[in-house]
Amino acid sequence: MTVDTITSSKQAIELEDKYGAHNYHPLPVVLAKGEGVHVWDVEGKKYYDFLSAYSAVNQGHCHPKIVGAMNSQAETLTLTSRAFYNDMLGKYEKFASDYFKFDKLLPMNTGAEAVETAIKICRKWAYEKKGVKETDAQIIVCENNFHGRTTTIISFSNDEGARKNFGPYTPGFIKIPYDDTEALENALKQENVAGFLVEPIQGEAGVYTPADDFMKKAKQLCNDNNVLFIADEIQTGIARTGGLLAVCGNCSCENHCERQETYSRPDILILGKALSGGAYPVSAVLADDEIMNVIKPGQHGSTFGGNPVAAAVAMAALQVVQDENLIQNARTLGELFRSEMAKYIETSNIVSLVRGKGLLNAIVINDSEDSSTAWDMCMALKENGLLAKPTHGNIIRFAPPLVMTKEQLLDCVSIITETLKTFEK
Structure with a gap:
């Protein structure tokens, strides 16, 4: 059986359309190549990556230390x-447990x-x-959440595109508005x-950022009611928002300090x-032993979870965050990005708001949710x-990847604002 050689973007797209499920x-x-903050398409055009694979590539594309650890272990x-x-x-379990200051780690493969x-x-x-009666446990979740697309997770999603015709849905969840302490x-x-x-x-909800004290108050309420505070930091964690975790609040230490006034420590960290x-x-x-030790042999697992390559890669990835001061870089460049975008927005009639934290940010377009304007803007940005x-x-x-420099960021701001100006009414 022969494998097609991809010679054009058109050919690659046609192959996916014909042979792949249409779930994206x-x-x-x-894209055919990546290095640092840049990616290149099949034809060789170079782009700034301002999505970072939904914050998976915080350390930049093909970081040599991470790739080196992967290759060495794979051999x-x-x-x-x-x-x-x-x-x-x-x-790896000791390294990561010490790094995030928990007693134990349970390894898996994907966020969901x-x-x-x-x-x-x-x-x-x-x-x-x-002492809850078996099958009666309830978990509180937030409206407009995104935690994945498995059957259980879509059961408490607001996204009808992810939910419709996939029922029956899993019970046991209470949904409340996000950022609502009451x-x-x-x-x-x-x-x-x-x-x-x-x-x-909330990344998928449009980088919706809660009040500064929401996490701290939520943690305290959970403590007061003997309820576990579970932080999904799959997208926000590991330096993306200018702290090791987003629940670190305004702390920009290289890893977790014990400043409880800024750190709403989860009972379970994802x-x-x-x-x-x-x-x-x-x-x-x-999680700590009191929680994690409820899991006994045979009760949960994964064939690939905790495999040697994953362990080597994860240790290298976390070390890069520390060695290259990515927490501080995300914090500094994030403030610069929002400041520069705010200057543009002051005179814009097409962009109404910039929001975010660290290098996880979003702009809100002055148009309806069912319009194509944001898509058209992204197409123009691509060009x-x-x-x-x-x-x-x-x-x-x-x-963007957190290895971005100030000069690169300002270049990107220029591309973004000049592109947006062409859509001004």
């Missing part, structure tokens, strides 16, 4: 399953798997530690509440995406050498 609607650009041992020990997993894992742990903890307080009064699952910033720097599927759930993607119709998310 990509921007029509076919030695790739997979043992969990039927046997391997010499990498324990080192990690969320499902956290849900299972939370429910089991409720039955075995809190609603959370009222929900916690219901019976059999086991946990509160929340994104510190990580993915940048945990591997985009080089390999790696996700993880972290001008910058790749971004709309969300919710009238919002464009901007999330």
Whole structure:
């Protein structure tokens, strides 16, 4: 059997359209190479990547230290399953547990798997530690959340595109408005509440950023009601928002300090995406012994979860974040980006708002959610050498790799603003 040689973007798109399931609607650009903050298409055109694979490539494309660790381990041992020990997993579990200051790590592969894992742990903890009757546990979630697209997760999603015709849906969830402390307080009064699952910033909802004290208040309410505070930091975590985690608040330390006034420490932490720097599927759930020890042999697992390559890649990816001061860089450049975009918005009639934290930002287009304006803008940005993607119709998310320099960022701001000016009414 022969494998087609891709010679044009048109050919690649046609192949995907014919042989692949139509479960995505990509921007029509076919990428063939990446390095740092740049990617190149099949024809050799160079672009700034302003999406970073939804924040998976925080450390930049093809970071040599991460790729080097992956290649070295792949030449030695790739997979043992969990039927046997391997010499990498324990080192990785200790490294990451120390890095994020938790007792234990449960390794998985994808973000959605990690969320499902956290849900299972939370429910089991409720039955075995809190005394909730089995099958009665409820988990509070937020409207407009995005935690993945598995059957359980879509059961508490607002996205009808992800939900419709995929029922019956999994029960056991209470939905409240995001960034609403009073609603959370009222929900916690219901019976059999086991946990509160929340994104510190709602990325897919358009980089919706809550009040500065929402996470801290939510954590305290959970503590007061013996409910687990579960932070989904798959997209926001690992330096993206100018802290190691978004729940770090305004802390810009290289990794977790003990400044509890700025850090709403989760009971369960969910990580993915940048945990591997985009080089390999790696996700993880972290918790302390009192919670994690409810999981016993045979009760949860994954053939590939915790494989030696994943362990090597994740350790290298986390080390790069520390060695290259990516937390501080995201914080500084994020402030610069929002400041520069705000100057443009002052005189714009097509962009009404810029919001975000660190280098996870979005602009809100002055048009309806069902318009094509944001998409058309992203197509124009592509032509001008910058790749971004709309969300919710009238919002464009901007999330470049955290290895970006100030000069590169200002160049990107110029591309963005000059492109947007062509859409001014």
